[in-house]
Each structure stands twice: as C-alpha cells, then as structure tokens.
Amino acid sequence: MHFDIVVIGAGSGNMIADSRFADKSVAIVEEASFGGTCLNVGCIPSKMYAHTADLVDAVSDAPRFGIPADGAVSANWVQVRDRIFDQLDRDARDARRGREDTPNITVLTGTAAFVAPKSLTVTSGDGSTTDISGDRIVVAAGSRPVVPDALSQAGIDCHTSDSIMRVDAAPRRLAVLGGGYIGVEFAHVFRSFGSSVTVIEPSDTLLSGHDHTITTTFTNTVASHYDLRLRNSVTDAHRADDGIVLSLDDGSTVTVDMVLAATGRTPNSDRLACAAAGIDLDDTGHVVIDAQQRTNIDGIFALGDICASVPLKHVANREAKVVADNLLDPDQPSIMDDDLVPSAVFTDPQIASIGKTEQQLKDAGTAYKIGVKKYSDVAFGWALQDETGVCKILVDRDTDRILGAHILGPQAATLIHILSVAMQFDIPATQLAARPFWTHPTLPELIENTLLELD
Numbered sequence: 397m398h399f400d401i402v403v404i405g406a407g408s409g410n411m412i413a414d415s416r417f418a419d420k421s422v423a424i425v426e427e428a429s430f431g432g433t434c435l436n437v438g439c440i441p442s443k444m445y446a447h448t449a450d451l452v453d454a455v456s457d458a459p460r461f462g463i464p465a466d467g468a469v470s471a472n473w474v475q476v477r478d479r480i481f482d483q484l485d486r487d488a489r490d491a492r493r494g495r496e497d498t499p500n501i502t503v504l505t506g507t508a509a510f511v512a513p514k515s516l517t518v519t520s521g522d523g524s525t526t527d528i529s530g531d532r533i534v535v536a537a538g539s540r541p542v543v544p545d546a547l548s549q550a551g552i553d554c555h556t557s558d559s560i561m562r563v564d565a566a567p568r569r570l571a572v573l574g575g576g577y578i579g580v581e582f583a584h585v586f587r588s589f590g591s592s593v594t595v596i597e598p599s600d601t602l603l604s605g606h607d608h609t610i611t612t613t614f615t616n617t618v619a620s621h622y623d624l625r626l627r628n629s630v631t632d633a634h635r636a637d638d639g640i641v642l643s644l645d646d647g648s649t650v651t652v653d654m655v656l657a658a659t660g661r662t663p664n665s666d667r668l669a670c671a672a673a674g675i676d677l678d679d680t681g682h683v684v685i686d687a688q689q690r691t692n693i694d695g696i697f698a699l700g701d702i703c704a705s706v707p708l709k710h711v712a713n714r715e716a717k718v719v720a721d722n723l724l725d726p727d728q729p730s731i732m733d734d735d736l737v738p739s740a741v742f743t744d745p746q747i748a749s750i751g752k753t754e755q756q757l758k759d760a761g762t763a764y765k766i767g768v769k770k771y772s773d774v775a776f777g778w779a780l781q782d783e784t785g786v787c788k789i790l791v792d793r794d795t796d797r798i799l800g801a802h803i804l805g806p807q808a809a810t811l812i813h814i815l816s817v818a819m820q821f822d823i824p825a826t827q828l829a830a831r832p833f834w835t836h837p838t839l840p841e842l843i844e845n846t847l848l849e850l851d
C-alpha cells in the first residue's frame with residue numbers, strides 16, 4: 397500500500413492529519429492505544445491521580461485551619477483508578493474510531509519498522525505483516541521507560557509508569573527508583589493512598605536538574621514524607637517471605653511490596669529500525685532534527701519524545717503543528733523554537749520553572765540580579781498558611797530581561813505562565829513589576845514582590 401503521508405505513532409502524531417489534509421491519503425500506524433503516552437499512561441492519568449492526592453492532603457491538613465477532621469484520610473484506589481481509566485480508555489477508543497471513520501485516513505494496527513527510507517513493514521499482534529510506503533513519513537513513535545539492570549537481571553517484577561497506575565491496590569510499601577519527574581509525582585500519589593514510600597536516588601537531591609533553591613527546599617520539605625535514600629541506587633534484589641528486598645550502594649537494604657522504576661526513558665528509534673532508513677540518531681538514540689523538524693532524509697520528519705528535543709507534551713504538540721505546516725507548505729517553513737519551555741512537576745509541593753537556573757548563569761559567567769520571595773511574604777500565602785513555598789527570579793543585570801524563574805508551592809504550575817508570557821514577549825522585569833495591576837490578595841503578587849526585590 398502506498399500513501400501520500402505515513403504517520404508512525406498516534407500520540408502527538410495523531411494531531412497531524414487535520415482537515416487541511418483531506419485531499420491526501422494518510423496512513424496512521426499505531427501499535428497500542430490512540431492518544432499515546434500522554435492520554436494513556438502519562439500526563440493525564442498521572443495528573444488525575446495527583447489532583448486526587450492533593451485533595452487527600454488538603455483534607456489531612458484541615459485541622460491546621462481549625463476544621464476538625466478526625467482519623468487518617470485516605471483515598472479509595474479502585475474507585476479512583478476506575479474513574480480515571482473509564483474516562484481515558486473511552487477517549488482513546490473514540491480517538492481511534494474518529495480516525496477510522498475519516499475517508500482519507502487508513503489506520504494500521506501494529507508495530508512499524510523501516511526497511512528502506514520510505515518503506516516500512518507493519519507487524520500486527522497475530523504476526524501478520526503489511527508492507528507500506530509513503531511519499532513523506534512522520535516519525536512520532538515516542539519513548540519508553542527504562543528499568544535498571546539490577547532489577548531486570550534479578551528477575552524482579554518491576555512496575556514502570558506504563559503499568560503502575562492500573563494495579564489492583566496501592567501497595568503497603570513502595571520503593572520508587574529515581575527522584576526525577578515521575579519518581580516524585582508518584583511518590584506523592586502513593587503516599588496519599590496510604591503507601592509507605594522509599595525513594596532511591598543516586599544524586600544528592602531530588603529533581604537534581606532544577607535550580608538548587610528548588611531542589612534543596614523540595615528535598616528538605618519531603619524528607620519527612622518519604623524514606624529518602626539519596627546517593628544510592630539498587631545493586632541487587634531478591635524476593636523474600638516478607639517482600640522484595642533491595643540492596644543499596646551503601647550496604648543497606650529496603651524491603652517493599654512493589655517497586656516502581658522511574659529512572660528515565662529511551663527513544664523508540666531502535667524498535668522502529670530508524671537505522672534501516674538511514675535516519676541520523678544522536679548517541680542516546682534520539683532522532684536528530686533541524687528547526688523545521690526535518691530529519692537528514694528528504695521527506696522524513698520527526699516530532700516528540702523520539703527526537704532530540706525537550707521531552708514534554710506541550711513541546712510535542714508544537715512540533716506536530718510545525719510538521720503539519722511544513723508538510724502542507726514547505727516553501728513557507730514553520731520554525732520550531734523551544735528556547736523557553738515552561739515545565740511543571742505535579743508533586744507536593746508543586747514545582748514549576750522556565751529558563752536558566754542560577755547554576756547555569758554562574759557557569760556561563762552571566763551578570764544577573766536575583767529576587768527570592770517566600771509565599772509567606774504575601775497575603776495569599778498567609779491565607780494558605782504556607783510555610784515552604786518560594787519564588788526565585790533571575791534577571792539579566794545589563795538588559796533587565798528575565799532569564800529564569802523557579803517556583804515551589806501551591807499553584808506553581810499556573811503561576812509560571814505569567815513569567816513565560818513575559819519572557820516570550822521580552823517584557824523587561826521592572827516593567828512587568830510596575831505596569832500591570834496585581835490583584836490583591838492573590839498568589840501572582842508573589843511574582844510582583846519577587847520582581848520588586850531584585851537585588
């Protein structure tokens with residue numbers, strides 16, 4: 397079968413063939429559920445769990461506000477799980493059906509692998525194969541979780557984010573390997589379901605790529621929530637009568653009922669046999685793309701987590717838009733710019749950031765001004781009775797441009813957008829502080845006050 401366009405992966409790739417492509421034959425190849433990681437095993441279910449965990453925390457915290465709430469508060473795992481996946485599984489089925497019902501689109505269910513630059517074989521679950529080719533190909537096959545060798549070699553069943561959200565019960569004791577995005581988001585979720593959580597992380601702090609004010613404040617804040625094993629990883633594992641025993645670098649052991657590996661992800665370029673098409677990969681297996689999302693092979697584009705770009709859904713969405721525009725009108729190319737991507741970690745306390753960290757500015761020798769304010773410095777922070785939240789903004793000393801912003805505390809993921817807009821539109825820090833009215837008393841006053849305090 398030959399198509400004008402072949403899209404591999406119906407995660408962000410499913411956004412490509414909109415109504416502007418109605419006169420083109422399009423094949424969408426997907427081996428699993430439509431909607432990809434974000435809808436099925438990523439952003440959306442994990443945030444539905446995270447919000448539930450936030451509610452549990454709020455109720456648990458009620459006595460601090462003079463609201464009697466007797467006894468331990470916990471959520472019902474099965475009810476929450478079924479509420480989440482009844483909705484999302486339906487959405488994934490609807491997304492597939494919508495494509496199957498579109499006249500110019502052919503949905504192929506199976507695993508695609510390149511055999512030549514514009515030719516692929518699709519192998520379905522029953523082993524049957526279909527050969528397809530396309531004038532142009534969009535590689536949107538994403539990434540998958542990695543499990544540390546110490547676990548896989550020991551033959552220990554280990555969950556990843558792909559499976560842990562659908563288990564039948566929250567474990568009594570959970571070990572989370574990795575204190576990055578997924579580790580700290582799931583530690584927060586499982587604690588709220590009553591699990592006792594051990595986090596094992598080789599670095600000195602959790603979320604180690606973040607600004608040091610955030611990593612140290614966060615790590616200190618959650619030290620009483622979890623059994624933190626920093627500067628450690630698992631060296632060996634075995635099953636014993638009372639659970640799974642993990643041996644750590646420092647010689648200690650941890651016994652748990654369930655293990656979650658949250659130790660990073662690897663691109664699916666190997667399973668897609670990108671090498672057979674001659675597509676350039678970097679040394680971590682990510683597809684190399686230019687600013688128009690083109691690979692080195694004429695007519696092959698790539699987007700999302702399989703590429704060497706920021707592995708976040710809002711970036712994949714933007715890349716899909718750029719690819720669609722460039723498939724339709726290559727003479728007026730759309731350009732991808734991911735210089736200023738905000739990110740958020742939906743843990744407790746919430747974290748959000750954009751731009752440079754203070755370490756990066758120091759390393760680059762940039763002259764900067766710094767403002768740091770606590771949530772407890774502004775009126776709405778008093779209403780929240782917040783004791784740990786903080787906002788840090790870094791500004792170029794010479795140009796007054798905002799270079800980086802890092803927030804830890806309630807609504808951080810929402811607050812960061814004020815700084816994202818200011819940075820995208822190049823609004824100088826002093827003007828951002830002085831020109832808009834900042835409604836009193838609201839959390840955005842935290843940003844106003846941080847900007848007013850720049851040293």
Ligand SMILES: Cc1cc2nc3c(=O)[nH]c(=O)nc-3n(C[C@H](O)[C@H](O)[C@H](O)COP(=O)(O)OP(=O)(O)OC[C@H]3O[C@@H](n4cnc5c(N)ncnc54)[C@H](O)[C@@H]3O)c2cc1C
Pocket residue numbers: 404405406407408409425426427428429430431432433434437438439440442443506507508509536537538539557578664667668699700701702707708709710711712
């Ligand atoms: C637990 C978790 C939470 C996350 N939370 C957030 C968040 O809050 N915010 C955020 O911005 N990002 C988040 N992310 C990251 C986000 O999910 C990804 O950046 C985004 O989904 C990547 O989209 P994609 O289209 O590149 O890949 P995917 O959505 O993974 O799509 C790739 C598709 O290709 C299919 N596929 C793979 N190989 C083949 C093949 N050979 N043949 C056929 N089909 C194939 C897969 O089945 C999949 O459906 C999270 C990720 C995880 C794991």
Ligand SMILES: NC(=O)c1ccc[n+]([C@@H]2O[C@H](COP(=O)([O-])OP(=O)(O)OC[C@H]3O[C@@H](n4cnc5c(N)ncnc54)[C@H](O)[C@@H]3O)[C@@H](O)[C@H]2O)c1
Pocket residue numbers: 544573574575576577578579581596597598599603604628629630658659660661706707708739740741742
């Ligand atoms: N809110 C969000 O936007 C969000 C949420 C979840 C995931 N994501 C995306 O998913 C990606 C993957 O998340 P992740 O948490 O798996 O990766 P990550 O890169 O954020 O963190 C991995 C962590 O595992 C640690 N680690 C590595 N090897 C280890 C080992 N053997 N034992 C213990 N720890 C080990 C690393 O030091 C690191 O801290 C993220 O980079 C992000 O792009 C985003």
